[in-house]
Amino acid sequence: MFGFTFAKHLVGRLREEYALCCRPYAFPGAERVHRSAIVLRDPWCELSIGEGSTVEHGTILLARNERHESMAINSHIRIGRNCYIGQYNNLRTGGGAIDIGDEVYIAQFVSLIASGHGIAAGVPMRLQPIPEKRNVRIGNSAWIGVGATVLPGVTIGEGAVIGAGAVVTKDVPPQAIVGGVPAALIHYRT
Numbered sequence: 726m727f728g729f730t731f732a733k734h735l736v737g738r739l740r741e742e743y744a745l746c747c748r749p750y751a752f753p754g755a756e757r758v759h760r761s762a763i764v765l766r767d768p769w770c771e772l773s774i775g776e777g778s779t780v781e782h783g784t785i786l787l788a789r790n791e792r793h794e795s796m797a798i799n800s801h802i803r804i805g806r807n808c809y810i811g812q813y814n815n816l817r818t819g820g821g822a823i824d825i826g827d828e829v830y831i832a833q834f835v836s837l838i839a840s841g842h843g844i845a846a847g848v849p850m851r852l853q854p855i856p857e858k859r860n861v862r863i864g865n866s867a868w869i870g871v872g873a874t875v876l877p878g879v880t881i882g883e884g885a886v887i888g889a890g891a892v893v894t895k896d897v898p899p900q901a902i903v904g905g906v907p908a909a910l911i912h913y914r915t
């Protein structure tokens with residue numbers, strides 16, 4: 726019992742150490758990853774930032790599987806080329822995956838949430854399974870306005886625009902401009 730507890734403690738410490746070690750210089754192709762960006766990743770989860778991309782200060786990049794999940798779930802964050810990820814964004818896998826194309830522009834205080842928790846009655850949240858609806862995909866050249874939230878299972882089409890403050894619960898077609906809670910079509914880019 727003591728051995729198990731100690732091993733668990735050690736694994737926890739190693740994860741934290743790894744997170745601390747995973748500093749901006751781990752992304753040599755990127756234009757800039759501000760030193761105050763918080764990068765937390767499990768060793769088995771990919772986190773890549775493409776050439777010419779910038780991650781601004783205070784943004785959280787969390788590429789992790791929840792601890793009760795199978796490690797077979799391939800959580801990752803992949804950011805394409807020439808993307809701009811502004812200040813204080815929250816990119817969080819927790820058992821899902823986030824794929825961002827090229828030339829994507831993400832403003833500030835945006836949340837990309839790739840997974841959640843089941844909501845079955847009578848089961849503590851920490852024991853809820855990860856629902857099937859997971860992953861977030863952002864197409865090339867999309868723009869996500871300030872304070873928007875993109876929920877698990879959503880794909881944002883190429884060139885789409887997400888209005889400030891939107892909560893995106895469904896896929897967004899290419900070139901569409903959406904806004905509101907839940908996000909609805911405003912019009913298409915012309």
Ligand SMILES: CC(C)(COP(=O)(O)OP(=O)(O)OC[C@H]1O[C@@H](n2cnc3c(N)ncnc32)[C@H](O)[C@@H]1OP(=O)(O)O)[C@@H](O)C(=O)NCCC(=O)NCCS
Pocket residue numbers: 831832833869870871872886887888889890891902903904905911
């Ligand atoms: C979504 C957005 C691009 C729309 O711009 P637009 O095409 O010029 O739209 P308009 O201002 O002509 O507004 C069209 C309609 O959409 C509504 N609308 C605009 N932005 C909206 C938003 N964020 N959420 C909900 N509805 C919105 C307007 O009220 C208007 O409604 P109406 O026709 O009933 O009057 C813009 O309003 C926006 O949210 N930009 C994000 C800005 C930002 O986050 N900047 C961060 C700095 S990097």
